[in-house]
Amino acid sequence: MAGVYFVTGIDTDIGKTFCTGLMAAWLAEHGRSVITSKLVQTGCVGISEDILAHRQIMGIDPLAEDRDGRTCSYVFKKPCSPHLAAAQEGVVMDLDLISENIDQLARSYQTVLVEGAGGLCAPVTREVSSLDYVLAHKLPLLVVTSSRLGSLHHSLCLLEVLQQRGGTLAGMIYNRYGEVDREIGNDSRQLIAESMKKYGFSAPLVDIVADAGIGQVDFSAIF
Numbered sequence: 001m002a003g004v005y006f007v008t009g010i011d012t013d014i015g016k017t018f019c020t021g022l023m024a025a026w027l028a029e030h031g032r033s034v035i036t037s038k039l040v041q042t043g044c045v046g047i048s049e050d051i052l053a054h055r056q057i058m059g060i061d062p063l064a065e066d067r068d069g070r071t072c073s074y075v076f077k078k079p080c081s082p083h084l085a086a087a088q089e090g091v092v093m094d095l096d097l098i099s100e101n102i103d104q105l106a107r108s109y110q111t112v113l114v115e116g117a118g119g120l121c122a123p124v125t126r127e128v129s130s131l132d133y134v135l136a137h138k139l140p141l142l143v144v145t146s147s148r149l150g151s152l153h154h155s156l157c158l159l160e161v162l163q164q165r166g167g168t169l170a171g172m173i174y175n176r177y178g179e180v181d182r183e184i185g186n187d188s189r190q191l192i193a194e195s196m197k198k199y200g201f202s203a204p205l206v207d208i209v210a211d212a213g214i215g216q217v218d219f220s221a222i223f
């Protein structure tokens with residue numbers, strides 16, 4: 001399906017950038033025109049480091065849209081939540097500018113994958129969370145979760161809040177990176193799959209192994 005997807009996660013550092021790059025590479029490999037975007041980047045200067053990582057995984061150079069800031073409207077130096085990083089630099093973010101840039105990308109590409117900052121409920125501004133933004137723009141969600149310890153709690157909270165707030169789940173990605181115990185990893189996956197059903201979500205749950213390359217992934221259940 002074509003369109004704009006919001007890639008979020010159960011937490012920061014969970015593999016959103018890795019999985020976004022892989023999904024974009026997979027879509028391109030399957031003939032789709034695709035671009036990635038980053039809602040807001042913190043922790044670097046210049047071109048968003050997450051966008052650069054997406055391009056590396058996609059095997060392409062940075063695009064004109066990356067250099068002119070259309071794929072990431074705001075980049076802040078402090079490696080923290082966007083609301084604080086922006087305040088530190090005296091910037092008031094214009095969320096309409098962000099969505100105008102995303103809309104513009106969607107006019108030129110079949111699929112736009114927008115990576116969020118942090119987990120789904122993390123703040124973008126002091127008032128607006130990623131989830132608020134996603135619901136306001138009716139964006140389907142691709143949620144990265146993982147087999148690492150602690151993911152069960154975060155995953156079940158996310159599913160509960162998504163059900164309550166009425167979000168659209170297009171897919172869950174089960175990132176096996178950092179898995180230390182196969183039995184725990186398999187059981188957590190099973191429990192997350194059962195919980196998705198319990199909360200009324202029929203979206204696919206797609207596995208990603210550590211260091212997965214394009215030949216080891218299949219996102220056809222999502223796209």
Ligand SMILES: Nc1ncnc2c1ncn2[C@@H]1O[C@H](COP(=O)(O)OP(=O)(O)OP(=O)(O)O)[C@@H](O)[C@H]1O
Pocket residue numbers: 009011012013014015016017018019050116117118119175176177208209210211212
């Ligand atoms: N399946 C994987 N195989 C190999 N490395 C991985 C995998 N998943 C994540 N990583 C690595 O783990 C680290 C954190 O992942 P990543 O940067 O994708 O997280 P993130 O959710 O995008 O974080 P942020 O909230 O900062 O955007 C990175 O070094 C990334 O390359």
Ligand SMILES: C[C@H](N)[C@H](N)CCCCCC(=O)O
Pocket residue numbers: 012013041042043078079080081082117118119122123
């Ligand atoms: C700097 C870091 N890698 C992320 N890009 C920002 C994570 C914000 C998380 C906010 C929080 O949930 O406390």
Ligand SMILES: [Mg+2]
Pocket residue numbers: 016017018050115
């Ligand atoms: Mg990232």
